[in-house]
Amino acid sequence: EPEVTQTPSHQVTQMGQEVILRCVPISNHLYFYWYRQILGQKVEFLVSFYNNEISEKSEIFDDQFSVERPDGSNFTLKIRSTKLEDSAMYFCASRSHPSTDTQYFGPGTRLTVL
């Protein structure tokens, strides 16, 4: 069964460093998402991406964040200058078609900012 994959599974970085989290959505899907989950807290929407542009973003998704689909398969989340409070699990999700609301999540990347 097709699945969303994410790399790396765990990323440790120093405060102020840039990180890029990578996702490979399910191949025929058109809508892509990033969420984060701070330890012990709820899953929070960051951004959605469709047709090579951001379709919606939350207030969390400030100028430090950016997303890109550099080729036909990868979908990346970049954090330019990480802060301690960026430490969280970051989940990528994809969805196939506007007529279905079903999104499929990847296993997540645990980001630890020291």
Add this chain to the structure above:
Amino acid sequence: TQLLEQSPQFLSIQEGENLTVYCNSSSVFSSLQWYRQEPGEGPVLLVTVVTGGEVKKLKRLTFQFGDARKDSSLHITAAQPGDTGLYLCAGTSGTYKYIFGTGTRLKVLA
């Protein structure tokens, strides 16, 4: 701001008992999803409900979408230790954004 409140937050029950988890909002959603999440993993979709009043069954799990599409419930019959996990509801209003609930952490004791 759309919010989804889940209750209870924590639930610890004995194997074989029944339970219901609630997901409530003051906002209307075009669809609502239920997920289960294991520690260190991504949420896994259990079901999507779309129509007000809709009831879906998945083995011992019964999901219901409220008539007004503002709330939903998840009922588990004869809970088993394998049902232990974090249960999340998530709704969308037809935009690209999904709002997640606060979560219900279920522990089923053998």
